[in-house]
Amino acid sequence: MALSEIGGSIMKHDKRYLLNYWQYLKRHRFLLGVALALIPLLSFFNLAQPYLVKKAIDDAILVGDLPLLQIITMLFGCCVLFDFLSRTLQVFLFQYIGQKTVQDIRADLFQHVLNLSARYYDRTPLGVVTSRLTSDIESLNESFASGLVTLLADLLTLIGIIVVMFLLSPKLTLITILILPPMVVVVNFFRIKLRAAFEMIRTTLGKMNGYIQEQFQGVSVLQLFQQEQHSIKRFKRLNQTYKQSTLSSVSYDAMLYSLIDSLNSILIAVVIWYGWGQYQADFVTLGVLVAFVDYIHRFFTPLKEISTKFAILQHALASLDKIFSTFDIQDYVRSGKQRLVSFEGNVTFDNVSFAYKGFEDKVVLSDVSFSLKKGDLLALVGPTGSGKTTVLRLLSKLYDGYTGTITLDSYDLATLDLADTRRSIAVVNQETTLFSNSIAFNITLGNSAISSDAMVEAAKQVAIHEFIMSLPGGYDYCLEKGNQSLSAGQAQLISFARALASDSPVILLDEATASVDSVAEEAIQKGLDVLLAQKTAIVVAHRLSTVQHADIILAFNEGKVIECGNHKTLIKQAGFYANLFNMQFAGI
Ligand SMILES: Nc1ncnc2c1ncn2[C@@H]1O[C@H](COP(=O)(O)OP(=O)(O)OP(=O)(O)O)[C@@H](O)[C@H]1O
Ligand SMILES: [Mg+2]
Structure with a gap:
């Protein structure tokens, strides 16, 4: 029967997850106790009603005992009233406990998922993350408030009805x-x-x-x-x-x-x-017959609902699985214990090799080595898919699992505190990300350590200040749908300003000016020269006009460094870089 199957699915189920759920539920154990205690009380008030009708017929109406009939009528009224009150209280309590519990689980899950590594997001569609946090959690609540608990109440009522009926006839x-x-x-x-x-x-x-x-x-x-x-x-x-x-x-x-x-x-x-x-x-008496008809009716009502409740419960068990197995995912980038204090901006890659997890056969970086002093500008060039972005990802600790050593000053990156590292390295990604919030928020990301002067200064450096001031409300102008109200170049410049506004000693720019026209790019370049002189910068650029001033240029192909030097030496070498450069500027 359905109930034994529910038992079966619970047994088959990972019991750990039920325990995890219980950890949240038990925070409200007092209210839970009250609500559960109401179940037998409710069954009692429910079952007493037909019995009182029987009493009224047999002991009062048929023998003409009016005072007894009045007492029974009052008792019947009390039963209906208590039935109503305890049912209302019970529904409210279960809903309250359910909602509080899902609120806690949702907040914890949001925090947990937010801290998972880029690897998790590589393999998980965004829709899955959304449904974990919304519909899955909601169905867990449904199961609690209207599934399991009412099933228990129904079961108790069914048993109660059979017992009372048996006593009657x-x-x-x-x-x-x-x-x-x-x-x-x-x-x-x-x-x-x-x-x-x-x-x-x-x-x-x-x-x-x-x-x-x-x-x-x-x-x-x-x-x-x-x-x-x-x-x-x-x-x-x-x-x-x-x-x-x-x-x-x-x-x-x-x-x-x-x-x-x-x-x-x-x-x-x-x-x-x-x-x-x-x-x-x-x-049997006439009263028993009447009561029986009523009891049979009450016996069938919960049976009608059982299949629906069973489906809800099945669905909820599946959601329980999905939610708590997400908590089990511990795909974090490991944070080291070493604090990064007074970081100057020296960066070294020493024979770094790397393959993405799940794609171990494909070596993305192979023995990459370079060394940057404070204030150096390194440019990475190379065909699409050659590993440039991956270099930046490893440095900003988005992925771990490489071989070789990456050092910041004299510290091994693997041993460094994650938050310290991220604070010291500002990144402009290849894809711009803006949030539905003010321009000011999009530059500072709510970091109160960034003063509004620093914010404006950064916007000026990337030549976006005037455009921002032309918007209604200036820096308070709200981007309604992320990037939609800005051009690709404007959006890119705002994320560029975001990286400059933080006073991190290292800055990584992945095609940061790819969507900006050449004239604007040159203006930005001039503004940046002063600023970048203070910082260690790694820039990835397909447009070679931006990389000519770099102290070191690394040319990548299939994850390997095939050329290394500055613009002059590489042009002299007449190899890959020189070829690329000549191709781009052939028409000029
Ligand atoms: N998250 C990922 N999971 C698995 N493989 C990846 C992932 N990201 C990149 N790759 C692979 O790693 C290789 C290097 O990618 P990367 O993004 O570093 O290239 P790139 O040089 O930045 O290219 P582009 O100039 O097109 O931006 C590519 O072959 C790509 O298919
Ligand atoms: Mg890239």
Whole structure:
């Protein structure tokens, strides 16, 4: 039967996760205790009502005892009132505990996921992270508030009803119980069908959500390449499957409900027919017959819900798994214990080799070595996919697991404190990221150590100050949808200013000026010369005009350094760099 299967799935389930969930629930154990204590009380008030009706008929109405009838009526009224009050309190308490618990879990999960390494995000779609933090947690709450607890309450009520009925009339109870085996078969049949339909609904909904997200993220590409019809066709197919699975779940549900209702009516008819004979023979009273009809009705009500509750619980157990297994992911970049104090800005790579996890066969960096003194400007050039960005990622501790040694001053990067390292290295990524917040926030990222003077100064250095001042509200201008209201170049310059505003001794620029026109780039270059003289900088640039002033230029190919020197020496070598340079400036 359904309940034993629920037990089975809980047993099969990773019990650790239930324990983890309990750690959160038990913070509210007092309220939980009160709410649980209300369950038997509720069952009692519920079961007492038909019994009082029986008493009223047999002991008061049939013998004309009016004072007793008044007392029973009052008792009945009290039962209804307490039933109502304790039910309301119980629902409120379970919802309150459930909501508090999911609030705590959600906050912890957000913090946990936020600290996971780039490796985790490489292999996890963003939609998965979102659903862990929203729908999965919500379904956990549903299971708690309306799944497990009400199932317990239903079970208790069913047992209670059978016990009371047995006390009233064992024979009539036996007839009622006889209906149970066919009922189990019916409920079980529909439960299996319903579960399959629910599963189908969930998978289709997941697919549909993913599809909608992807289509609208790339809506302008679809429009430009006139692929709307194709997109609509695929959407219609998903929509059709969704409709079909929803319809089949609704029809199974309806059939189950009406079948149970019919069984309920048949049973009542049988009980009245058989009970009438018993009444004639004086084995049962009229009150017992009336109470039986009521009890049978109350017996069937929870049975109708059991399959739905079972589905909720199954879903919740799956969510429990997903949520707490995410907590199990400990994919952090290891932080060392060594504090980085008074870092000057000397950086060395010594025979560094690296492959991304999961792609161990593909060596991305192979024996890379270079040495930078404070204030040096290193330029990385090379074809796409040659490993330039990877060098910057290793230095900023986004990934670990390399061989060889990277040192900052005299400290081994692997032994250094993560936060200290990140504080000392400012990065402008290849993809710009802006947040839906003010321009000021986007430059400082809420770091109160950056004064507004420093912020403005940084914006001036990258020649974006005037543009910002032209916006309504200037630095307080709110970017509504991340980057959408700015041009690619403006967005890039803001993230450039972000890196300059922090007073880190090392700055890494990955194609930082790729989206900026050549005139602006030259202006920025001039402004930066002074500033970068104070800092150690590594720049990646496809446009070679920006790298000519570099102290060292490393040319990469397939993860290997194939040339090393400054502009003059490399041009003289007439190798890869010189070739690249001549190609770019051939037309000039
Ligand atoms: N997160 C990742 N997981 C697995 N492989 C990766 C990952 N990021 C990059 N790679 C691979 O590592 C190699 C080097 O990538 P990298 O981004 O360092 O190149 P790049 O020189 O910066 O190229 P581009 O000029 O196009 O920015 C590429 O072949 C790429 O496929
Ligand atoms: Mg790159």
